[in-house]
Amino acid sequence: MTIITNMLFSFLAAASFGIMFNVPKSLLLKCGTVGMAGWMVYYFLSENQVDPLLSTVAAAFTIALIGHIYARVYKTPVIIFTIAGIIPLVPGGTAYRAMRSFVQNDYNTAINLAAKAFMISGSIALGLILSDVLYQLILRRKVPASK
């Protein structure tokens, strides 16, 4: 049940973000699936006690990979798919708790949480980069030109 709720809501969240970013109507559902795939990777890994940083890297990697495939199939910039997909991974909750600790003069906790949020942002970036590198190494060589 929780799996289905998670799938449904991550799909809805990514598609809604697509609307806010004015993604063309025909691509909204694809944005949703990218977001859903990324979140489910993150969800399964973090539920199985994998380190959140590693889960984030894997999720961002999946998002960018599917994004690249969609971009090639539908001949649109990859950015359309990755942005909406990335949003669920952004450490908003951690950043918020860090901010709250700062305000409450609890600097030790605050620095801890801020560092964690920073590391997770870095992991998202790393996942995206890994996927870009893989795409350039493999996919681009297989299907040359026609960009």
Add this chain to the structure above:
Amino acid sequence: MIRMDALMEKQYDIMDVSLLAGKIMLESGAETYRVEDTMMRIALSYGIEESHSFVTPTGIMFSIETDEPTKTKLMRISSRTTDLYKVSAVNAISRRISAGELTISAAYKELKSIQKAPMFFSFLIQIAAAASTSGCFVILLKGSWDNVLPAMLAGALAYFLVLKVADIVPTMFFSEFIAALAGGATAYFLFSLGFGSDLDRIIVGTLIPLVPGLLITNAVRDLMAGHFISGLAKGAEALLTALAIGTGIAVVMTLI
């Protein structure tokens, strides 16, 4: 001599088309490398073998090399929004130009109409989308169902303010600050009225539509592609936006 003038005029027209395409893309939130690449591709399709583009978030410089002296143009970019429809539409135009389907003047006309295109979705639908993301995140962050409604209301208000305050007060980051402040206050108000059970998750859900996700992604992409100036500038913009949101919510928390 007349032929020469016509040729020069054509080259300026090619520059205008390239620059307009670049300007629309950059203002709509495309990555730097895509803007540069598109501009050079358009110039190449119209027979300019060698062109150079230098794109930063605040301006585009573009020069083309021909037999005559190098021509350079500069275009200032002062406002940036997120409109992925325009990015993909300009990308499609650039493809058609590369395929030789569009003349210079036809391309210019099409680009102009893309530039003027309004947002695809009405204002109300965008606010509803913001409410929907806020609600979804409460569930994704393992919050319980009774927190969804207050998060949706506060999230919708926050996004409404981000869009509206930016029109009234052009100071950067101020709209995010006000939106976080009002969103946080609304969330707290609803919470104290008895809606929801977990204030933290409601506030996180409320703030999610304000997160500068596009800037973060693009900053990383740009840095990795070697566009250091753009990458650092976008990173700074993302950081300041995050700080504005954080400050807004911090004000709410000190008042509670």
